[in-house]
Amino acid sequence: MQSPIYILGGGSLGLLYASAMRRAKSKVPIRLLLQQHHKNKVLRNESTNETFVSVKFEDVKGKQYIQDIPCDLLPIKKSVGNNIRNILLTTKATQAVAALESVSPCLDTSFNLIIMCNGNLAVAKEIKDYLSDRNMDDAKIIYGSSTHGALRSFDGDEDSVFAVKHTGQGQTFLEATKNLSGDSIQSILESIWTEVGLSPILVPSDKMFLMNWKKLATNCSINPLTTLRHCHNGDLISNNIKRPKYEDTFGSESDLDYNDPLIFYRLIREVSDLSLIKSREVEEMCKDAQRELNYSNLTSFVEEVARNTARNKSSMLQDAIAHRYPTEINYLNGYVARLGLELGGTVDVQANKYIAEEVEKVTKP
Secondary structure, X not given: OOOOEEEEOOOHHHHHHHHHHHOOOOOOOEEEEEOHHHHHHEEEOOOOOOEEEEXXXXXXXXXXXXXXXXXXXXXXXXXXXXXXXXXXXOOOHHHHHHHHHHHHHHEEEEEEEEEOOOOHHHHHHHHHHHHHHOOOOOOEEEEEEEOOEEEEEOOOOOOOEEEEEEEEOOOEEEEOOOOOOOOOHHHHHHHHHHHOOOOEEEEOHHHHHHHXXXXXXXXXXXXXXXXXXXXXXXXXXXXXXXXXOOXXXXXXXXXXOOOOOOHHHHHHHHHHHHHHHHHOOOHHHHHHHHHHOOHHHHHHHHHHHHHHOOOOOOHHHHHHHOOOOOOOHHHOHHHXXXXXXXXXXXXXXXXXXXXXXXXXXXXXX
């Protein structure tokens, strides 16, 4: 029997993937792992004693389904035969390590962890440190990324039913090595996600390295600035603002102002500089990094994301509006600032440091 795939996180992304995957004909076992504050939504099948949640799922075409998805509440205790081998991590970055710790008694010694969080570079570092401290170095960390739009809502009885809407068709990127076997977790997920319309793309590790840095640059510029200015993504770019050249000066540290249109570009430049230095640690990735992560190309990438999501509110802005704290700022701009510090000040990260501090000020209760 195929090992179950556990989806850790009951937010919009976790519910989207759990609901879609549950409909697959392959019938690979899917289980949600939920925090205690969701316990009022957990139901029990009296005949099987199985716990589950009922999810109202609306696909991207507007068709609605009710999915009953097996689940467990965290923390879960070790039981005979309950070795978790496959986890899809969809929590907020701030919750990732704590969530993983809550299932640690049940983890197989060589489990697969697919990280789908924002700030996944910072999350992966935290998780690697956590696993290393517990002599769990056989665990395999796999990077993933989703561009699907999802919105969790509370239509109907919000006390007993989850509701999630697939708001935008995107793609699912998954790190994969060459010559994967058919029973690898990547091959299994590729088959399921293809069947249910989640559009998987298996990405070599060197390409995923580039994607992670592009995503970091995007999240470090769009998310915090839309939060601080309380605006839509597209408001950050304008035909009236000329993109500065790499060599242009952006002013001193004392001149930093999150309302300055040019800070958008300085944030990207700092991430670009840092990414190029970090890429040298992995020689086979350095050539593509110099081309794809330089300031000009990275800025073009982020601008395109801003244009394509012009009327969207970033996830960080949504968290701020809903008074959800902490935000993921420490795993985005805060992470960039810490890396700059580790490099002994050889990379300018002052704008990212400033923005991390400002977001913390305006979102902290």
